[in-house]
Amino acid sequence: MAARRQRYGRNNILEAPSYTWAELCRNTVSDPMLWFLVCTSVLYLVLGQPVEGWTLLAAIVPLAGMDAWLHHRTRASMEGLSHQLAEHAVVLREGTLQRVEATDVVVGDLVEVAAGEPFPADGLVVAGEGLQTEESSLTGESQPVRKRPLRGELPPGNDPLVEWTHWGLAGTRLLTGRAVLRAVFTGEETLYGRITRTATRHQRARTPLQAAVQGLVAILLAAAASFCGVLAFVRWRQGYGWLDAMVSAATLAVAALPEEFPVALTFFLGSGVYRLARRRALVKRAVSVENIGRVTCICMDKTGTLTEGQLRVASCLPMAQVSPARLLHAASRASRPENGDPLDGAIAAAASAQGPTAPPSEVLALFPFTEERRRETAVVREDDGLWAFTKGSPEVVLAACTLSPEERAEWRHEVEAQAAQGRKVIACAEQRLDAHGWLGGEPLRGLRFLGLVVCADPVRPGVAESIAACHRAGIHLVMVTGDHPETARAVAREIGLGGEAPSLLLGEELEARLSQTGGVLPRNLDIIARTLPAQKLELVRALQASGEVVAVTGDGVNDVPALQAADVGIAMGERGTRSAREVASIVLLDDNLHSIVGAIAEGRQLFHNLRTSFQYLLLIHIPLVVTAALIPLAGYPLLYMPIHVIWLELIIHPTALLAFQDAASPEALRPSERPVQVRFFSRGDWAAVCVSSVVLVGVMVLGYEWSLGGHRNVEHARAMAMVALTVASAGFCALLSGLRTRLAKLICAATLASALVLVQVPALARLLHLSPLHVMDWGWAIAGGAMACLPLLPRLFLPWQRPRPTPQVPPGTPRPSRRSGFKWPRQTHG
Structure with a gap:
């Protein structure tokens, strides 16, 4: 045993994650958003605005806290995975049964597993009767899987292929019987170990929205820094002195800092988290709100997502002159739900729903189900005599009954029809016995x-x-399941997936096609049946490589790698394993597909809202920065004082954050409006922003110069430019929001009212270094603001466009080497 342990190692199926706190600190420090906050806060402090500076510095704390929380959840995920594993095992050593730690099991050990216990390692079943295992958390098989002991010699060859029915797997549980297992694979070599290793080593890619926002912020920061340096130098060369040069550069810097963009991103994502929570979808990573709005493909788990995940009696087909109640009574007498068999539990529940059933006065004999007998019989004494009740495989039970050949053929045809719909069919019979x-x-x-x-x-x-x-x-939509193909087809037809003839591939067929075609998937694929976890992961990666944004639903350990690799991993909250919930980015509280559809609608609406908000910010920021730099560069007096920038920020912030918070509507799911853009703005959006900005800059510069006049009335010129900018802001808000919400209407009205009050009230105007305008001035400002809005009109009537995303193929997962002369069959079930 010591030699085998030295050769194969301990049975550590899960290892502690190597992600240390030092790595956490390095990853946090390397985050560009962190350095953006630091630089911005320092600049605010230098410019004499301590409130803004210290606020941004304080924002670093929750960012670092989020990284620490994710580090903690990684460890908690590992703990959730470990709950599926055995802690102890009973092994035969030196001729006696010994209870040892599961990590002490080595290759070659004989392990005894009782009903209700998990297998401590992957191995061959060498003894046991009436064995059934629950493998749904590992393979996706919704029904109990029967196991048969391996009799006789192994198949010839150095790498013999052993049928799945002879294997017991770590992470699965024995439901019935008592099995003796010969350990073959331990530790990371087990199927469970391979899955968890794939999950813990996978890295999440940055979302397109994150990359777009960071790129946009970087461009604006670079442009602002360049403008500030040039403006300071030019003002000094023009003879205005160092003080004027520094004030000009500082004012431009305050106006040009794009802090609204990350703030808006955070605010809108938080709003999306709240809205998804109202739709029974708990979001664990805020960026998933963006990703789910971009979803173009959903890989759905059948059991628990499309179906209830619980076996039930769908119908009873009794013989003539036999009542359904009598049929269920006989089936329940031949059942033993206390053993944990889901089929027996479903029959017992259906029988009790018919009414209270009197217990038999005495059970005289039980003949349990075995793979050889394929039926179960109970001999019981009831009030009206001695009865034998039998249930089991229709072929076996029909052969034992007194039926004519025509009747037997008719019932066999019915069995085939029901089985073709993916249902489990049990035949029942009875016989009155002579008590003597x-x-x-x-x-x-x-x-x-x-x-x-x-x-x-x-x-x-x-x-x-x-x-x-x-x-x-x-x-x-693609249904991915470990169930039988006919079961999957029947469910697909019932829910309308793929029409009357849904396209289906087995997991091994999918793997073969992907290897032959270089990862190219067949079109119109509806169902993947008999799927292994590695095949489900390959499917997700192939879809992503073809340009799809993939969401994956799952509830078991077998779904963990695919949930990790998907753009959006969606776990079932009611029946899902803890490990699936931990690695998923969204947890459905009601396990309902309808919640996913609602979440996609909310995500798409959020994308549209955020894009509209960013478009508004660009429409205001570009003219603000350009005029703040251009007019002083031309030798004119400063257009904006710091107090003017504060006024504008008080308009810009609430408009960007509150005016575009539209709720999801049925139109959000129209195929012509699929917001799955890799680039945040299309070329048409950029063209509209640029043309509007140029028009507004021209209106402001001309209005400033005209109002300045020969008397150099700077206060009047500033008021003219400020009114034109605020009117344009209200117009941009009205056009982009459509005034569909009360907040949008209120903000537009407040923007115009602020300009009217602050400019036309003499005391306030003097405080802001402005002077009241005449009626003609207001007409010019309103007309100019309206002209700046004209380029946006065509964009309002064009649908969202779906550009071609650049596919990124994630790196492949290395296959572990086999270390013994056994291997699992590629077809997981018989």
Whole structure:
């Protein structure tokens, strides 16, 4: 044993993450947004505005705290993964059974696993009867999986292929029976270890919106710094002195600092988090609000997302003159729900729903289900005599019943029809026994056939409507499941996915096609069945490489790698494993696909709102900065004093943050309005911003020069330019927001009122170094502001456009090497 442990290592399926606090500090310091806040705050302090400076410095604290929180959640995620694993194991060593730590299990150990216990390692089942395992958290299989002991010799060859039914896997649980397992793979070599290693090593890419905002801020900062230096030098060379040069540069710097952009991004994302929470979607990473609005493809987990994830009796098909209640009574007598079998639990629940069932006075014999017998029989004494009740495989039960060949063929046809719909069909029969003549054996023939009990995992209410809404929005839907292909097809047809003939591939077929075509997926793919976690991960990466923005839903450990790799990982909050919830960026509190559709609508609306807000900021900031630099450079007196910039900021901030907060509407999911842009603004948007800015700059410069006149009335000229800018701000807000909200109307009115009061009231005008305007001046300012808004009119009637995103292929995940002469079959289930 010591030699094997030295060779294969300890059974540490999960290792502590290598992400240390030192790495956390390095990553935090390297964040460009952090340095932007530092530089901006220092500049504010130098310019004599301590409130703004210290506020921005204080904003660094929550950013660092968020990094620390994410570091903590990484460790918590590892703890959540460990909850699926065995802590102890019973192994046979030196001829005796010993209870040891699960990490002490080594390759070659014989491990005894009781019902309800998890497997401590991957291995071959060598002994046990009536074995069923629960593998949904690892493979996605919704039904219990039956296991058979491996009899006889292994297949020949150095790398024998062993059927899946002989394997017990770490991270799965034994439901029924008592199994003896020969450990083959331990530690990171287990399937569970491979999944968790892929999840913990995956890195999240920066979202396009984050990159766009950072790029925009960097450009504006560089332009502002250049303008400030040039302006200071020119004013000094013009003979105005160092004081005027420094004031000019400082005023321009305050006006040009683009602090509204990161503030608006944070504010809008926070608003999106709140709105998604109202739709029962808990957002763990605020940028996911942006990503979900850009989603073009959803890889949906069947069990628990599209279906309820719980086996139920869908229908009863009794024989003539047999009531459904009698059929369920017989099926429940031959069931043992206390053993944890989901099928027996579903039958017992359906029988109890028919009414209270009197317990049998005595259970005389039980003949349990085995892979060889494929049926279960109970001999019970009831009030009216001795009865034998049998349920099991329709082929076996029908052969033991007294039916004519025509009746038997008719029922077999019914079984095939139900199975083609992906349902689990159980046949039931009974036989009255002679209390004195029965010798204790199981009745093998002459049974009275009662009918069929059909079980299924029912589709969740509203799923079909949500699928239709996604189709209307142009979102590609792919069902990814570990279930049987026919089960997946039946569910797809029921919910309207792929029409009457949905396109389906097995997981191994998908893997083969991706390798043959270089990662190119077939078009109109609807279903991937019998999928392994690595194949689901490859699917997500292939979709991303083809330009799709991918959302993945999942609830089990098998979904963890795909949830990590997806642009938006969506975990089920009600039935999902802790590990899935930890790595996902969004957790659905109600496990409802309809919540995903609503979240996509909110995300798209948020993208539109944020883009409109940024467009407004550019429309105001560009004329503000250009006129603040151009007029002094031309040798005129300063246009803006610091108090003027404060006035404008009091207008710009609430307008950008509050005026464009539109709620999601059905139009947000129209396919012609899919905001999945890699670039934040299209060329048409930039053209509209540039033309409007040029027009507004021209209006302000001409109005300033005309009002300045020969008497050099600077206060009158400043008032003229300020009124034109504020009128244009109100016009931009009205056009971009459509005045659809009360706040937008209020802000537009307040903007115009501020200009009227601050300019026309003499006392306030003197305080602001302005002078009241005449009626003609107001007419010129209003006409000029309206002219600046004209270039925006065509853009209001054009739909959102979807440019071609640049695909980025994530690096592949290395496959672990096998270290023994065993391997799992590529087809996971029989």
